[in-house]
Amino acid sequence: MKEWYEKIRSANSVEDLENIRIAIFGKKGILAEQFEKMKAVLNEEKASFAKELNTHKGELTSLFNEQKIILQTKELQEAMKAEALDVSLYSTTSRKGALHPVMETMDRIVEYFSSMNFSVETGPMVEDDFHNFEALNLPKYHPARDMQDTFYFKDEMLLRTHTSPVQIRTMLHTKPPIRMIAPGAVFRRDYDLTHTPMFHQVEGLLVDDAGKVSFANLKYILEDFLKYMFGEVEVRFRPSFFPFTEPSAEVDISCIFCHGEGCRVCSHTGWLEVLGCGIVDPNVFKAVEYEDVSGYAFGLGVERFAMLIHHIGDLRSLFEGDVRLLEQFQ
């Protein structure tokens, strides 16, 4: 009997152990053989013989179970080890795509103004003279309407030169109060290093009761907005001129590259021009037949924001679907 304990202990695979199990516990195994022998054992010896045999059976079973677990564990470890990988081979680069920096910048702008309770409005790209010029206090002989700047169609329609016509459309179909932004593509007939015939703007308009909307309100939201977009920057307002606002201002931020020291990007002035804004000109309200209202408006170029924020040097690269640029935004 003793030798079988040794055999179980020295089994070195689950398969080996299974053969031993059959040899011990099988129908023709040694235990069965021993129990067979019991028939020939004297009656008075039968009890002790059986007891001894059962003890052996019990001990062999538990030894077998123990050994089985040991061997199974060992074999699993070996199987896993055989599949060991050099994980460093699998370092990888992403196959994600990415959103376009201009669109992504526009999204951020829309999110800001949405959260400030502005509605998002849209309008057509093909516009008429009234919405694009006339109603915005750009009378027929205004220099900004020169053929050089505007794309015209043969039927006297035109491609909007700014997103401002959306203001007019919104005012014509809703009643004040109005708080809206109009993001979208606009078109000017200009194509060189710093101009593309199509670019994107976001326009903002707020209209409320007469005497309620002030320049101080405009200053507040734009200062807050520019800090949201560019981080901690200084914001400066300079009086300027736009036909559809009066008073008008251009808004500068302290240069984000040199922090006001003066560099190539800010033409050594320490400031970057980023926005135009003002109090809505009474002639604009007259054109949409609004009475007893006051309002402010502002407009910005999305490409300029995107280029400044992401340090993009070449405007035209934004319209070429160039993956060398786009993949950096993954």
Added chain:
Amino acid sequence: MIVTKSWLNEFISIEDKSCDELCKTLNSIGLEVDRVVEYKIPNKIVFGHVVECEKHPDAEKLNVCKVDIGTSIRQIVCGAANVRKGLHVAVATVGAIMPNGLKIKPVKLRGVESEGMICSATELGLVNIGEGIMELDSSIGEFKLGQELSENEYLQDTLIEIELTANRGDCLSIYGVARDLCAAYSRPLKKIDDAQDIDRRMGIGRVLQLSHTDGLNVNLRYKAVDVKEIKLPFIITLRLAQIEEKQKSDLDSVLFYSTYTTGVILRAYDYNFFKDGEEVDKKAKISLSVDSLGYATIYAKDKPASIVGIKQCENSKMSSSEGLVILEASYIPPHIISKQMAENKIENGPLFYRTSRGSEPKLNIGLNYFIGLFEKFSESDIYGGNIELCDQYEGVVVSISIDDINSIIGAKIDKTTITKILQNLGFDIGKSQGNSFVVSVPRYRHDIANKQDIVEEIVRLVGIDNIPSKPFTLKEKNPLSDGYFQFKKLRKYRNSAAAQGFFETVHFVFNEKVKLKEYGFTCIDESLELLNPIVNTLDTMRPTLMLGLLNAASSNIKSGYKDVRLFEIGTVFSTSRTESAKMAFIYSGDSSKDGILNSGKSKKMDFGTFVQLVSNVIGDIDLVKNEPVHSLANPYQSAKILLDGMEIGELYKLHPVVQDEFDLDETFICEIDFDKLSFNLVEVKAYSKYQASFRDLSVLVPNSLNYKDIQNVISENKTEEIVRFYPVDKYEDEKLGENASLTIRFVLQSLTKTLEDEDITSTMDTVLNALNEKLGLTLR
């Protein structure tokens, strides 16, 4: 508009203001500073006087000069062609370090000692005023020999370029900018002296006569000058170079300089152009009337001499450097010429920009300034008196209240401050009633017509930085418009596309008509076409996003990418030019990265994988065979895309011919009507708690039969226990002949119980019977 500090100083005392302060003020009053140049003349450059000048004994082009520099006389060899005895010059003395780094040392030039250098303007880091050394004179103020040049405010000056907004015609002159600065600094404007009419001069009436028709909106004033020996002062030469406006003749220089300084439009005519006949005693006759297009025109008999505010005719100009000249100052309101030019555009001259923006209406300022210069720097005789024509002008009057002003600005600015600002700006404050008052606008402020214009003046002189920011208090109003949901929908699909590996692109909405037609697309109707495209390759509005994507894919492959995955959501235009939004995808090249996973050999993109990617973005889709209308598609791998049974777009493999044309690898394209994609809230359907079973059915299918037909029959005849079915294998073999074996997998699940074998069998039998009955299909 370029100004210099010394030039402004003629009209406002700003000696005490630093360059930074000056720029800050200009910016804050709305005169945007674009460029600043501070001229810095090095030390040891002094005023000198050439007392002797002789040819160098040994060098053709050199002169040996004796130069008095106050303390001593130095011998200096000079190579400039214009050096001569008697000149006042700039002398770099020994020890001076020139802007280019050259150190002045005593040297021998071809054997002659030289102690210093006589300088040109460029050698001192000033503007280029032409060849040779500077010929200095008293026009830059009195100076002592030996005095440092850097002490002279005209030379050591500051140049500031201002980017004027279109409304500020009044600042198109040094005088105008100074006038605005006077308001900002509360300092007086130095007036231009009236020219003294000395008795001995002959009156202008003796030589000139003006006739005109009525109702002309122009102001004219004439003087006559017998021009003799103009000696152009150094300061004019220097400043015209600083503002990059060199003129052809000395007379033109003085004229332009006077216009630039004062803002008054000045012209000079040859007296003989107007003279009627040769007789000495005959007067010159100027007649003024309206030409056929409505422009006020100056004539000599019937020859036009100039069009007021637009241009001067070349033949009426003074061609010789001496002789009798008629000097004209003119003014025409800018809105009149802008309107005329908009209606009948004609060629215009160099001063047109000024007149169209509004030139200075006080004509005597310009004339007096010009005469003042002429008296100082020439020997000319000036005729007494002048001949003039004045228009009828009613001033602009605006009534406004302090409350109006403060509610627009959003800050409390007191009445004293407001009236002081307006008075400083030259506005007349009329009667005031309580907080309201009436303001008369000076004529040179063409931009001011209403209350808000007045407020703008207050805002810019108070300084926007001094207005405290204030949040707006709003009435509650739901801002979630259609536009907002459109934005959210765009965001959703754009993010999905990026997550599937596509890069977002933005292309111009313009396309090339010839190319579009070549590929079989229809462009917008000819009668609605672009009138003035910017280039041939962008001469129509795009009907599709696909060409833009193809071009982009092609250039990316050329820059070394083995696969290109792009998408765009953008506007396209129908033949009637109606705008709609499309979403398009392109995938070109390898289906995955090459690397350790595929032993460096990636498979090419294939139809099925591309469809899966698109579907991952836009949802469950059905594909049916498509006959493409354009020639970009390979007709044998071309599909219509159905979403919930509705056709939403197309998907195809690029035609091999086009593929070669764009130098692309295997390429797949998909374009969808973005508006047809859904953006609805999800409604959850009941789902089963019981186990699902799978059954495969293999049927013999003729090769001519589309899977779509099988799909339809199953859909129409299946029981509700079949929750899904899809093809998993198509096996073709010679033994099967014209047929193929198609295996379809069915997923069966009941909402009410675990399905038994007999349930499943009977369900599958129903399907099989239907396929057999409707399409004649049998089990393989």
